[in-house]
Amino acid sequence: MNMNKISVIGAGIMGRGIAYVASLSGFQVTLHDISEAAAGRARQYIEKEMKKSVEKGFIKTREMEEAMINIEYTTDLVKAGENADLVIEAILEIIDLKIDLFKQLDEICPPHTIFATNTSTMSPTEIGAQTSRPAKFIAMHFFNPVHKMKLIEIIRGLDTSEETVQTVQEVGRRMGKETVEVNDFPGFVTSRMNSLIGNEAINMLMEGVASAEDIDKAVKLGLNHPMGPLEMVDLVGLDTRLRNMEHLYKTLGEKYRPSPLIVKYVKAGRLGRKNGIGFYKYE
Ligand SMILES: NC(=O)c1ccc[n+]([C@@H]2O[C@H](COP(=O)([O-])OP(=O)(O)OC[C@H]3O[C@@H](n4cnc5c(N)ncnc54)[C@H](O)[C@@H]3O)[C@@H](O)[C@H]2O)c1
Helix, strand or coil: CCCCEEEECCHHHHHHHHHHHHHHHCCCCEEEEECHHHHHHHHHHHHHHHHHHHHHCCCCCCHHHHHHHEEEECHHHHHHCCCCEEEEEEEEEEEEEHHHHHHHHHHCCCCEEEEEEEECCHHHHHHHHHCCCCEEEEEEECCCCCCCCCCEEEECCCCCCCCHHHHHHHHHHHHHHHEEEEECCCCCCHHHHHHHHHHHHHHHHHCCCCCHHHHHHHHHHHHCCCHHHHHHHHHHHHHHHHHHHHHHHHHHHHHHCCCHHHHHHHHCCCCCCHEECCEEEEE
């Protein structure tokens, strides 16, 4: 299949990162958000990150200029969907929102368009079944920050076709990523594992086992993780992680019950790096 135009829906932490990598990989990209402010922030982020990459010698000025031209920013869903070969959805981790979005896109996009969700936990089978094209529905789970992280977890729904799997694997290769194929099960491999590690760290902090700094230091230096679990939750976003935990708790049971401390922090508006305060404070 000829794959030229990728539309990314949701211009938050993940959507802007996916758009950044896709544009540098030569795809025509439309980045859509319901919020004009979010789309504007995504443009600033992408342009700043690209300039940093040029300064560090990772990409050439010409590549940056071409990539910047490759991205269009919009709040118009029809514009985003009507010519897309692949749609990658990166909106909030709320199933009804995702289903509602894909139902609209199903009406807007041509029949050949592949639909991919960047969900961290949810079932591509369930979301795809609400569209007229479950064979063309799949999950592509990217990681944050997208331009640095090597993996895309690919989750095949019950009715996803082999052609769809191969097409998105090829897109992943063109983006310079490795892929793993995972069966449709809540949280796949990575979110299920990572949510538990993070939740245990948050419970330890709540119980007074150690400070946030020492929990993270122990895991980094003692267990050889590149990042501490609390630093990681701050990077992901506490609200996003809490939604993941709530879905895993609902679908997989007690072991995944969100720590009361993350619930309290989200209620207090401590969302992590994205708003300057989570388990740590940021400038
Ligand atoms: N943050 C991570 O580390 C991470 C990693 C992998 C996957 N994910 C998944 O990616 C998705 C997005 O997460 P995020 O961290 O980027 O969230 P985010 O809160 O940073 O961004 C979400 C964006 O979606 C926009 N949005 C909401 N509803 C919309 C709609 N109907 N149409 C268009 N835009 C809409 C919001 O305005 C916001 O800009 C979630 O499903 C999340 O679970 C997140």
